[in-house]
Amino acid sequence: MHSRSSGLSMRKVSFAYFNGFALQAINLMIAPGEIVGLLGPNGCGKTTLLKLASGVLSPAEGEVLLDEVKLKKLSRRQVAQRIAVVPQSYHLPFAFKVTEVVLLGRTPFVSGLSGETKKDRDVTADALQLVGIDGLGKRHFNDLSGGEQQKVILAMALAQEPEVLLLDEPTAHLDINHQVEILELVRSLNRNHGVTVIAAMHDLNLASLFFDRLILLKEGTIFADGSPREVLTERNIKDVFLASVRVSPHPVTSAPHIVVLPKETQGS
């Protein structure tokens, strides 16, 4: 994989759906090579923020910039050559093989006239290897477990050779082993290849362990932005999630570690 990296920023970005839910005046600077986790309760705007960042939604006001270039000035194809997105899951209506799915990551580079080139096939093979699923190439995507499918989707995103990788709760449906595997992979891509990573996360403890910077959203605005230690405080979590927790240092890494407090223990 190449190692060019890009930054992403938002200037006074606002967006509203028909049903009234909105993001308000988001200002955000993410430098090339950063790895950032987006946190917040359901419906706080994490997914919308990622969709604005990938350009499939356009802001009502303000602008999204990819390395100082306005995203809306780029074509869909140009954006996809630089930004890749990993959603929670994909459902395929037909029985595609794993290699065929990963090759789809080359879509923004392939021309309809000439079809894929040797380079496209090489990049696909590399992506499979990087994610550690070269053994699954001939299997059908739909026959794989959720964890394996998520690795295939990650490999497809890598086949795009992205400068920015956006992930929307990539570990939402996975068991604990696969959650850690996927996040380890994402972090090593960031460390070794300089890919800028922005991921919406549900699990606060995993976010604390794997991300250098966390952004906490509340009702469409940025509530806190900083290192895990700055963001994951008992007070912030109470204010945003309305949950009572204790935060203590992780026994091994000393990153903030969160445990919930059941109601009957809260008097003490």
Added chain:
Amino acid sequence: MLTLTLVGAMLLACAVGAVSIPPLDIVKMTLNRLPLFDFQPTWQLTDETIIFQIRLIRVVAGVLIGAALATAGVLFQGLLRNPMADPYIIGTSAGAALGATLAMMVPLGLAFAGFGLVPVGAFCGALLTVLLVYNLARVGGKTPVVSMLLAGFVVSAMLASVMSFLIIVSDILQLKLHSVFSFIMGSISVQEWSQIAVIAPLILGGIVVARFFAFHLNAFALGEEGAAYLGISVEREKILILALGSLLTACAVSLSGLIGFVGLVVPHAVRLALGPDHRLLLPASALAGAAFLVIADTLARTLLAPTEIPVGIFTALIGAPFFIFLLRRSRREYAF
């Protein structure tokens, strides 16, 4: 393999009929038309007339129609991500049927390039209906697949009842009930090479253009949002693929009426055999659809000769059991 099957089916279809003609003679006759060959005729001149003026026209029409319907089926199934989709799903069939019935009500014998009013009516009816359905389903600059399927269903139902109403109240249609029925069941009714000359470039061109969408159709399997993440301008591409599929369908129905099942079953059968990759699926389905329709049409015109059965009856009669066989054999590999 598929190409060989197709050529074999075409030869066989030319050979059988009220007068049977040896396939070898047919090959020689055809090659004689090229400047390089000069075989001594071992056949009668009438045989040559039967082949070139009657049977070959019909076989070539069958090839074009089958290829067009199968390709359109692949396009619609891939774009709509719906295994139940066929070339008629967004209203082309109802539109074509109404267009054809309206044309039958006109008591004039207009014709150009071998086309009477009925094929023209069917062609226009199909395309106008798709246009209507597409615009009905459009909300806020987008045309979601679900609204398009619903709009297609509703518009089809409406046009079908208009057609039934016309059949009941119109004396002309009462007299032409047999033609109406043949159109709805689908039967190849091409009589002149000039018709082929008009439609063949459209269908062949459409099949070639469809192949350029193969890679993007694979990406559409991820859903429209997934396709957008991969750099596809979804709404623009959707219009192009819909227009292409509808054009192919309209060409086919103008030659034959509503032949069902080819556009549904052939893509599935090919997918089960060769996989869902559209780069292979598109050309293979075109060949398989062509061979399938030629075989079905040969059966339709010879089995109860001299009575001709609408070929649409046969495509369903052969297609359904074959499809069930395929499904049961490879159920595990297939994602329904």
